[in-house]
Amino acid sequence: MTKLILLAVLVLGVIGAIFAVVLYIVAQKFKVDEDPKIDEIAEVLPGANCGGCGKAGCRAMAEAFVKQGNMDGLRCPAGCDAVAQKVAEILGCTAEAAEPQVAVVRCGTCHNGSLNKSQYDGLQDCAFASSLYAGANGCAFGCLGLGNCAKACQFEALHMDPETGMPTVDEDKCIGCGACAKACPRGVIELRNKGKNNRRVYVNCVNTEKGANARKTCDNACIGCGKCEKVCPFGAVHVENNLAYIDYNLCKACRKCVAECPVGAIKAVNFPPKKEVAAPAAEPVAAPAPESVAAPVAEPVKSETTQN
Template sequence: MINTAIMVVVVMTVIGCIFGIILAYVNKRFAMEVNPLVELVEDVLPKGQCGGCGFAGCKAYAEAVVLDENVPPNLCVPGKAAVAEQVAKLTGKSAPAIEPRVAHIKCGGDCTKAVKKYKYKGIKDCTAANLLQGGDKACQYGCLGFGTCVKSCPFGAMAMGSKGLPIIDVERCTGCGTCVDACPKQVIGFRPVGSKIMVNCNSKDKGGAVRKACSIGCLGCGLCARNCPHGALKVENNLAVVVDHHICMEKCSEATCLAKCPTGAIRAVISGVDLQEQTKKEAAANA
């Protein structure tokens, strides 16, 4: 028995050595030379692996921007201008300026304002809930409030508020778009940093249906657009839309749209941040 055990160990050892030699040869024979510049570029990227650049992670983008002259150095949205400048310097390319942006929840229908059409008891995930009649909210366009976007954020820039809506920490938000892709309702969009107003609604329904589903929804009445002296807003598919945030930022000193909106679907950005002070504290408590 002992001799048999020894023979088994010897045979396994020999087989292991043979396979090790074969793998070493194959590795050396088919090894691909790595451009050291790829690693240098990857080192300056934020490592969020968000895919905001359009590539499958930071390493893939680093390889593309180094090896392909047609790939620009400013595609890393989270890295913003600072990273774009470093990548441009390393690759010898020019990096046009990128406007910083942050995510925006286009829904104000929290648990105190939005009507529920049934009581959902399934998996606490927006994608799963959306499979059951589009979710439990009477508004088919509203945030479902299960935090799938929060879980997807690679930078910890989101938290769920106590009233069932995500809260965005604009200091951490990089505008990478991961949360946008994760939302099955397409409730999340972008706004430029420094914007003054936001439309907190995503509904394309007509006014009567909106009133039945949510007390803070946009009615598509057009009062905001008709009373804006700069033409910064318009109504598309029964929903108020900011044509260009820069019009508000550069020309508007008094946002008449805020006073004219009958439901409060349009709200001001407070000090460049889309959170009231109390929701900031709420986000910190839930982090």
């Protein structure tokens, strides 16, 4: 009996030893030399592979960091400064502080059917629909409402509002990776600086048609009248191609343009609602538009301010 046990142990032991040797040789032969820093950095990166940095994924970004040796021109938008700090420590360099950004949907239409001029019955994809025609609401510039941006978001920060059919950004979850902006075939979504207390002023339209034509298409369209450009004390607003654009680096969020805009195309978010500057001016223009458009504009303002 002991002989049998001994034999079994011996046989298994020899087999185990042979395998160990083989494994060792193979491991040596196919060993890949890699900077351990890559693993370290990959560890601190968020790991969502969102592509916001322009690389194929977090691992590729980590490799790029190590290859370059410093952080110039490389930034993980998902991780913001906290991650940048950690990466800088591993690399032994300094991280530049960057303004956190957030995705902004610059279109004031709604897709609940009230503005529709046609019905769409094809592949539920914005890029494809955009190649077919102007869109259900007749605007060849604005949001199509088929949700390519929501599909692209890796952070569940952007979803299609079931009531308006418009993409809505959850500002707490959005890390400004820009995947949605890339996914939008019409460039409706833009990354903008979060701003002080999350307060932002932006033009809620991307229609570059001439005023009268833009107005025919949509009640909320920017008509490129230039009033905002004149009233801005900081030179942050410019009208180009019949469309106003507010430079977020120059904008001081004074909201003079919001009051001035005759079509209510400029939107200010996360400001306390009581201020009288915006309210009376905005209301008469908001009134002709369907209520559902105005509602989501107002609601997040309240909820956000209570959080702040």
